[in-house]
Amino acid sequence: MRRSLRLRLLVVGAFAIVVTLWGAALGLALLFERHVERVAVGDLEARAQTLAGIVEHDAEGVPRLAAPPPDRLYQQPFSGHYWQVALGSDVQRSRSLWDYSLPMDRAAPPPGRTEVLDLPGPQGERLLAVEQSLLVGRGPQALSLRIIVASDRAVLTAARQDFLADLMPYLAFLGLLLGIASWLQIRIGLSPLAEVADRVKALTQGQRSRIGTDLPDEMLPLSRQLDALLDARDAELLRARHRAGDLAHGFKTPLQALLGDAGTLRGRGEPEIAGSIETVVTSMRRLVERELTRARIQSDRHAAEADPAAVLARLVKVLKRTPKGGTIDWQTRVDDPAPRARIDPDDLTEALGALLENAMHHADAVVEAVVTRQGSRVRIAICDDGPGVPDTALASLPQRGMRLDESGDGQGIGLAIVSDIAEAAGGDLTLTNTRPGLCVELTLAAAATRR
Template sequence: MTRRSLRMRLWIAALASIAVAIALAGLGLVTLFERHVERRIGVELRVQLNQLTAAVTIDADGAVALTREPPDPRFAQPLSGLYWQIDGWVDGTLLKGLLRSRSLWDTVIDLPDDRLDTGAVHTHRLPGPANQRLLISERLVRLEYGGETRALRLAVGLDRAEIDTARNAFAADMAPYLALIAVLLAVATFIQIQTGLAPLETVRRGVEAIRSGRARRLTDTYPDEVMPLVGEVNGLLAAREQAIERARAWTADLAHGLKTPLSALGADAQRLREQGQTALADDLEQLAQGMRRRVDRELVRARIRSGTQPRQARVEVVDALNRLLRTLQRTPDGARLAWQVTAPPRATAALMADDLFELLGNLLENAAKWARQRVWVEVTAGERIVLRITDDGPGVATEQLPRLGERGLRLDERKDGSGLGLAIARDVVDAYGGDLTFDVANEGGLKVQVELPSAD
């Protein structure tokens, strides 16, 4: 996947969303758990506060006392994390720590000066002994003594470290489950992305089928969101077919229009020969034949470049090669050469027969034209059909090899030619998704390698 990949963008967005969602969910659950624990501890502190309220009294000497100690043993253990304290007013002055639990040791909790209604419970977060952070519940109670009302502030506190410990333990227990949820969400994201992008892959295969000639249009079995794209592609294909048909019709008309002048030129050459002007007649016939070959080759190029190869095209390469060699060996260039052919019994390429004959004909004619004594032809069949044609001719300079196949290019003017043969060969190979390469042969001549799609 690249930076421009839609799949990567979806993955990045999905993974970021999952990470944020898991983090928020974890934070929210931990916060809810912490609040739940605080409420539960608040209930426990009220129970302790109620027990302290029930035990507080004023003795015969007018001093604040307890009828019984709170039963929780942590009140008697220094710095245990659970504490109680009683503040009271004496002669209008608030005395803090009139009574306090043994667990406070020599520490007095500094309760805030807030307004308390009798019986109402207030909750505070205050510092405690040994740098502890306390969660405190306090209540104002009034006791009658000697005809007077004494106001007392009763407070019970618990170290918040217990809350933090419970919270951290809960977070640690919850982390594997959140990780499992993240994995499940990632799997669901993978399925969602695969399902969502599947129509695009189907479109790609459909376009590939059209390009290879196995189909003419994209089918209508796509989601509604993709159908506008499918409609535009099909419309473009229809317009392209119409343009190709017009171009083919124009080319056919042009070829038909040239036939009459060429036929007349041939007739004039025949009359000149009958009149004894043989040299002039031969020149006219050679000119007419050259023009006819040029027209035929341009028609082939027009058909190949139109991309209108029939579906399921198949041709036997070895059979076509043997037929061309038999024909070529009857020509002056072919008859003087030794042809060495290495080929399997059968090799089927996904090409039209006419296109293969045009391709091989041009390559073999080029080899026959420049070879001195011998031409080697090798065919191998596999996932792709590979043909190698090597001659022992003068070859081509290395820096000129990339230019071979350019239309009208003639690197050597000493021999006849139009410069179209290799260009047509390249057009045929490109039209079928093949590959055409040129190299210097070990024998010094030109080595041509053609890779074509296999029909097997």
Template sequence: MNTGSLRLRLFIASALSVSIALILAFWGLGQLFASHVERRAIDELSVQLDQILVGIERDAAGQIIMGAVPADARFTTPFGGLYWQIETEGQQLRSRSLWDFALDLPPDHLKDGAVHVHYLPGPGSDLLLVMERSVQLPSRLGGIPMRAAVGMDAANLEESTEQFRDDLLPYTLVLALFFVGAGVAQVFLGLRPLASVGRRIERIRAGDASRVGEDFPSEIRPLASEVDALLAQRESDIEQARHRAGDLAHGLKTPLQALLGEAGRIREAGLADSAEAIESTADTMRRHVDRELNRARIASRAAASKTDLAEAVSRVAMVVQKANPTNTLSWKLDVPQGLAVAADMETLLEILGAITENAARHATQTVQIYAREKSQHAILSVLDDGPGIEPAKIEALMRRGGREDESGTGLGLAIARELTETLGGAVQLIPRNRGLMVQITLPLATN
């Protein structure tokens, strides 16, 4: 999977989205729980404050006292975590839990019964959640205004929130794994139609299908339709090119024939050298036209063709042997079954026929044909034990236009070379101590 992979990009986007969503959810749930804990604490403080207000009395000297102390033991334990404080005109009462510390209530001006909630410093520099209420005492208690406050350690609230986050973290990680796995599955399932399109195109290249088809999800169907339209346009263009090539060939026949007729009249006029030059030029033109038309025909079929090399070699060897029944040559064939090349059977037989006939004509005892696969190509070697060819003549035969020598060997080899190059392959002549090896390289067919 490379950095340009669509699958990788979707994986990264899915993982990032899941991570961000879960981080926000984890933080948000923690904040909601903290708010919930704070509300519960405020409700508890409200109850405690009501109990404190109910317990207020006056002694015989007219001083405000706490007649009924709240039952919670934290009020009576120094720094116990729960505190109360009462302020009236010139008098302040505190819980034993505050010890010698007094709450520094802000200078609020509250209406009768109004409640304020603060975070204030407490004993030992601890932060307290404090609820205060301003009340007007009844006439039996002097009818004076009073501020009553009750508080608890805010650290307890934060500790509860942290415990909740600690409990929530494993579940968040499990959800992260689940969502990432679901994202991976979604990516694989979502991209399967694209992989199916790729396989259809491979089948088209291999010649097993002509169109991609439209049996895809609605999001992929336009792509498949465009590919099919492109294939149809290409087929149309190729067909038109073939017609134009045929028209060109037919169009050249008449001028070439006229040129040859003119050469005949020139010859009759006694200008044999000029006539021969014209005839040679016309013949060269005709060969070029035939060769290019043949190349166009072969190239148009090669990409979509698949031919078993072992079958083609077997057929050629059988034909060559039957054509020379008196020949006592030993044939050794070693071509793996299932080795298919990108060529139509007709063209492949023409290539192998020219080279094999040449080997049989010059061999004295043995013709060997074997093949192997290398780097998406099939390499076929045809060996004979004949007199071989001089290196200088091999170079001449391998040059473009080298078609014939005294023995007629070059014509077949040149035709085979041109056809092989049209298929995207190559032909190499390799001299040996005895005989010649012709090595043919052809691209493998797409599976």
């Protein structure tokens, strides 16, 4: 979860939704209970007012308690509905109390006032009670009338539980809707991150040169920093290429002068010294030529693309004009449609030129070039029918200065340069003996399909 921003947001959102709905359920239950209690208190007050009517006056005008009106709620023992009326020392209770008396040991409320009480019931249950106090008569002869009407709180608790039972399915459905909304919010809110990822991928595939600024405001600092990093990288690569090129060009003239001095020494009868100088100069020229080639490799290679078939056609046309090339049977096969590779055209020309020239020098009669597309890669195979190379030398052949034929005038850097170009373009170079001949495969990333 620590590595997934989406999962972290979903977990936090789900937790917030659950806590909020749970708090809402408790709050609604409390409000419902208070509302039901107010309704119950109102009903008890109305019943208390009705019980006040049982006070009568006898012929002498003395107040007394008459028989209460019949009510089946108060006839059944322990029904949960009770009343008790006290006029002076005269006390009457509902039949439902049986032999139990509601406690009246506290002070009576002021006349005309109503108090809401929490009293113990005949079976130890909690009762919601209303007590009213009235004065019957006038003057010092007035008597205090206390009326208590109560009902079992279990009824209120059951009502709250029933309310919660009815509420829970709706809260669960609401939680589901909120969860879906949270998921959509996270998906839409994080979509710019996917857009940035797609643009970075497009950068590597050569479809874009920069991230761009047409993104949400929150993503602009990131995109600008990435673009600034790309600008700095390109500038540094350009400076490095220029420095390498300048350094290599600076060595060429002194090396040429050393070769002239070696020739002078050879003419004066110093062949050993001249040969030693020529060996050193040749080795240094290899390094210089390689660095010149590396300096020409394009830094913005991901944004470039080339047509291998067209490059091969141009190179073969040139090589056919050479003495050896005119005797070779050049065979070219290209997939239809012709695939395009993600590489700078000049780099591809230099790489294929080195491979074709190498194949021409070692071929007996045939050089075959095949261009095929395999998924997201372009495979360029150049094969000859020559003697091939020892299997033990295949891995080391692309190394700097490696030559199997010491009789030629080459410097042994052709395959090394091709390997550098392939590596710079994100490709691979493989050598295989085909018996007869050697097959060199250059595999490059395919360019994006044009629409």
